[in-house]
Amino acid sequence: MTLPKLVKDYIDKLKGLRELGKDPFKIKKFDRxxxxxxxxxxxxxxxPGDETDFNVRIAGRLMSKRKHGGVIFADLKDxxxxxxxxxRKDFTNEFKELKLVERGDILGVDGFVxxxxxxxxxxxxxxxxxxxKILRPLPDKWHGLEDIETRYRQRYLDFIMNEESRExxxxxxxxxxxxxxxxxDNGFIEVYTPILQPVYGGAFARPFETYHHFLEEKMYLRIAPELYLKRLLVGGFEKVYEFAPCFRNEDVDPLHNPEFIQLEFxxxxxExxxxxxxxxxxxxxxVLKATGKTEIEYQGKIVNFKRPWKKxxxxxAIKEFGGIDVEKMSDDELFNHAKELGIxxxxxxxxxxxxxxxxxxxKIVNPTFITHFPVDISPLAKKADGYADRMELYIAGMxxxxGFSELNxxxxxxxRFKEEEELRKRSDKKGLETMPMDKDYIRALEYAMPPASGVGIGLGRLFMILGNKRTLREVIAFPTLAKEPDFEVIPEIYPEVLEWYGRTER
Incomplete structure (x- = not known):
């Protein structure tokens, strides 16, 4: 059966309800x-067989409907x-009119348990x-919604059909x-810092650019909240955090989405x-409170969150897993070896x-802190033992x-910022992955920032691990996708519905 034919059937049922004075789109509420x-x-x-006089009013989506003689059974999901x-024909009011009810309709019922x-x-x-009233058919009830493109693009449909997605x-x-x-509970306060910023910073990433017409200035969607949160440390706040929407103009792949939520504190x-x-x-x-255990399965591997974690x-780590000692390699040796690997x-x-x-x-499965980063890729961290006093937490290979001891x-x-500027001038990347000079941040540090440590947590990847998902798209309600080809909506398929809801009925 073609989509327009199915839609025509649904439109006819909507018309039938309207003729009975039961236009569903005029209902404002239902007291449950x-x-x-x-x-x-x-x-x-x-x-089995018990009937009570306990009255209930419930509402939700009708997911199935099946008739057996004078009885109709249906599944309602909220x-x-x-x-x-x-x-039941001998009990339910307007039993015959149930022919106007379709799988997918939002239904309110009053009855007894x-x-x-x-x-x-x-x-x-x-x-x-x-x-x-539903006006488009739901996917097959036995197979659910399996097409990946449709699942991500019409996420509302994914949530209707796939309980696992909602869970x-x-x-x-x-x-x-x-x-x-x-x-x-540990004394932190939640704050909100600017998403529109005159100077982006806090990470190596390409920003999204925009323009503020009133100020007549180019601005950037933030790539990280870090530099503003540390300004708060200067201002006397000692424990701050933000669940920060961030935006990076980068590739879309299983571990990256241009728009994401990052926790920084x-x-x-x-130290x-x-x-x-x-x-x-x-x-x-x-993890224990969310899942009831500290060992969880992720893509066939057991990840153990029990303390203590490896450092x-x-x-x-390169020496253990790769068999090479980069500390003993000259620049030429290091660059040549990397080139052989396509780096x-x-x-x-x-x-x-x-x-x-x-x-x-x-090769890293259990939570592991990788420490002692090169200084030249850590422009916001203090130095320690010839390295940046910095760590990254890896779990399940991600x-x-x-985090690091903050350079104050x-x-x-x-x-450090000047070095980044020089790199930008000679780099083919044209500054897309270098950190720009932020003079106001320097000025803030000139008023003295206390010694501090901070961290940014990629919540999406944590959600992937806890939910046993292979891609970020599974843990982002509406992931970034290419623009969809044009399609028709119901008023374009059946223009007569426009007459039903004309200006006289608004």
Missing amino acids: TANADEIVKKFSNLN SSGRIQLVF IKTRRGEVSVLVKEWTVLS TFFLINKVIHLIRNYLN YWAYI LSQLMDFLEKMFEEV MRMVD EEERRGEIIEKLFDYYAKD EVAN NPIEQYM
């Missing part, structure tokens, strides 16, 4: 007294779960109302609340080792980082967090 899950749990002890509806002879808690419906976002909501509560008067200890405790508690210098970068630190990615990253010397910070 319970949800599906509450009813099923509360009355699970009923015996945000809590599913429950069976029973429409029963348990069918087959032992299923149900609602025996007395009154029913179509609260919203993922309930888990995400739970994890966010657990993290927020943990930080609040900064803590005055502590990096204390920050790592805090992260271990926070992650362990959040490795980046060069030691071509301008800075020694970038090559070391790429070698870590090549040899070690994918970078999940990046305005003179050295100025020199």
Whole structure:
């Protein structure tokens, strides 16, 4: 059956409801007294065949409808779960008009709780109302929605058909609340910093550009909130955090989306080792409360969040997994070895980082702190033992967090920014992955920022791991996609519906 023919059937049923004075699109509310899950749990002890006088009003989407003689059985789904509806010819008002009700309609019902002879808690419906009419057919009820392109582009349809997709976002909501509560309980305050920024910074990334017409200035969507959060440390705040929407004009792949949420928090008067200890405790508690365990399965591997976590210098990880000692290699040796692997970068630190990615990253399963980063790729971190006092947290082969002892010397910070500017001038990348000079941030440091440590956590990757998802798109409600080809909506397929809702009815 073609789509227009199915749509015509749905339009005809909408017309039938309108003729009965039951236009679903004119209904403003429906007072519910319970949800599906509450009813099923509360009355699970009923015996098969029992009927109660307990009245309930529930609403949700009709997911199936099947007729057996003078009885119609249907499945209603709301945000809590599913429950069976029973429409009985000798009990349900306007039983014949149920022919106008279609799978996918939003239905409100008033009835009594029963348990069918087959032992299923149900609602025996007395009154029913179509609260919203479906005008396009849902996918096949047995196969759900499996097409990847449709799942991501029409995410609302994915959530209707695939319970697992919806459950993922309930888990995400739970994890966010657990993290927020943990930080609040430890004395942090939540803040909000500018998304539109005159100077982007805090990471190596290409920004999205925009224009402020009133100020007549080019501005950037932030790539990170870091430099503003550290301005707050200067201002006397000692523990701050932000769940920050960030935007990076980069590739779209399983681990990257141009728009994402990053958690960053900064803590005055502590060193990096204390920050790592805090992260271990926070992650362990959040994972335990969110999933009920500290060992979870991710893509066939067991990830153990139980403390303590392993710590490795980046060069030691390369040596362990790749068998080469980069500390003993000259620049020429290092660059030549990298070139043989297809790695071509301008800075020694970038090559070391790429070698870590090549040899070690994918082999890390349990949470592991990789420490002692090259200074030349860490312009915002303090130095320690000839390296940047910086760490990245890797879990299941993915970078999940990046933190360091914050550089608070305005003179050295100025020199680091100048080095980035020089690199930009001679780089073919034209500054797209270098950090621009931010003079206001330098000025802020000139008023003295206390010693501090901070971290940025890629929440999307954490959600992937906890939800056992292979791609970020599964944990972003509406991921970035290429523009969709033009398509027709119902008023274009059947223009007569425009007459039904003309100006006289508005």
